[in-house]
Amino acid sequence: xxxxxxxxxxxxxxxxxxxxxxxxxxxxxxxxxxxxxxxxxxxxxxxxxxxxxxxxxxxxxxxxxxxxxxxxxxxxxxxxxxxxxxxxxxxxxxxxxxxxxxxxxxxxxxxxxxxxxxxxxxxxxxxxxxxxxxxxxxxxxxxxxxxxxxxxxxxxxxxxxxxxxxxxxxxxxxxxxxxxxxxxxxxxxxxxxxxxxxxxxxxxxxxxxxxxxxxxxxxxxxxxxxxxxxxxxxxxxxxxxxxxxxxxxxxxxxxxxxxxxxxxxxxxxxxxxxxxxxxxxxxxxxxxxxxxxxxxxxxxxxxxxxxxxxxxxxx
Numbered sequence: 335x336x337x338x339x340x341x342x343x344x345x346x347x348x349x350x351x352x353x354x355x356x357x358x359x360x361x362x363x364x365x366x367x368x369x370x371x372x373x374x375x376x377x378x379x380x381x382x383x384x385x386x387x388x389x390x391x392x393x394x395x396x397x398x399x400x401x402x403x404x405x406x407x408x409x410x411x412x413x414x415x416x417x418x419x420x421x422x423x424x425x426x427x428x429x430x431x432x433x434x435x436x437x438x439x440x441x442x443x444x445x446x447x448x449x450x451x452x453x454x455x456x457x458x459x460x461x462x463x464x465x466x467x468x469x470x471x472x473x474x475x476x477x478x479x480x481x482x483x484x485x486x487x488x489x490x491x492x493x494x495x496x497x498x499x500x501x502x503x504x505x506x507x508x509x510x511x512x513x514x515x516x517x518x519x520x521x522x523x524x525x526x527x528x529x530x531x532x533x534x535x536x537x538x539x540x541x542x543x544x545x546x547x548x549x550x551x552x553x554x555x556x557x558x559x560x561x562x563x564x565x566x567x568x569x570x571x572x573x574x575x576x577x578x579x580x581x582x583x584x585x586x587x588x589x590x591x592x593x594x595x596x597x598x599x600x601x602x603x604x605x606x607x608x609x610x611x612x613x614x615x616x617x618x619x620x621x622x623x624x625x626x627x628x629x630x631x632x633x634x635x636x637x638x639x640x641x642x643x644x645x646x647x648x649x
Contacts, residue, residue: 335378339411342404344371345383349401353390413488416468416606429609432461433474437578437627438494438599438620442474445619446609456557458483458532461602465489471607477598480541481534491602492613494620496646499595500633502566502575502585510586513636517590521548526565526573528557535597539574542594577634578627587633593645621647 347357348368358365376382383397393401431452433439443452455461455473464470466486474494477483485491501520509515521543527550530536543550553571556562562573563582574595581587601617603610628638638646 335374341375342408344368345375346401346404346408348372348384348391349393429471431472432464432470434476436474436599437624439474441620441623442472442616444623445616456531465602465604468604471604471609473602475600475602476533477600478534478538479596480538483600485602488605489602490605491600492617494599494601494617495624496596496598498577498589498593498645499574499597500577501588501590502573503588504566504570505584505586507586509588512588514589514591517542517546517594518548520572524551524553524571526554526556526562526571527552529555539595578631581633589633589637
């Protein structure tokens with residue numbers, strides 16, 4: 335006989351399940367069929383792969399080595415199939431992009447022109463899973479201090495921008511006339527924060543407020559910008575604001591001295607995706623577009639020119 339993929343899958347299934355009966359159920363075979371196949375494999379290899387016991391089976395040293403190599407080969411086979419399917423697609427197949435609704439996302443769509451499909455997804459775990467399985471080619475992700483971004487080996491990543499988070503306060507707030515404020519100046523204020531998620535943003539804010547000597551008092555949770563701006567004006571609460579974009583009416587956008595509140599915007603991509611060859615060019619286009627957006631935001635442009643560019647552009 336000659337070893338085939340189905341033989342590798344059978345041995346791995348037995349090792350995973352710990353019994354011939356459970357492996358048979360997993361493979362949709364009868365237990366006698368699994369027993370017969372295993373005996374043929376062991377006879378071909380010249381030794382036992384498993385030791386039979388009352389409660390199931392255990393790998394022999396030779397079996398452990400066999401299973402280790404079999405797993406590698408099965409993984410390589412899956413990769414081969416995925417790459418081949420990708421390569422047989424039309425050269426005009428669109429790049430599949432997803433990510434957080436940051437301005438970088440729109441800039442990437444523009445850089446990819448019409449050859450892209452996209453959707454916004456905030457959850458870091460979801461984006462990572464879709465990249466891992468090959469359902470996405472590119473993703474715009476966020477990383478907050480204290481919450482590392484863990485990506486699989488088949489995914490590359492690059493820092494696009496390190497963004498300060500400004501604070502929005504009502505125009506009647508005592509701090510509103512200032513160009514920038516210390517975080518501790520907001521110790522007595524109520525806060526509006528987005529719903530907690532797996533990005534680590536809320537935990538980052540809580541830690542920085544604690545470092546500034548106070549416990550953040552969150553009165554409202556909302557991830558909708560228009561709701562947050564209304565709450566700032568009507569309730570007098572304060573709220574984190576991203577630096578790019580216009581300031582809502584009735585709200586003052588203030589940088590925080592020392593930039594303690596920060597997020598990193600990261601581009602992640604599958605290393606086997608055709609778009610991987612374009613990453614350098616795409617990042618350059620996104621950087622150029624982002625600088626144009628900086629100049630369109632008065633508060634951010636002033637912060638940027640006063641030494642902020644060195645803080646923001648690390649990559």
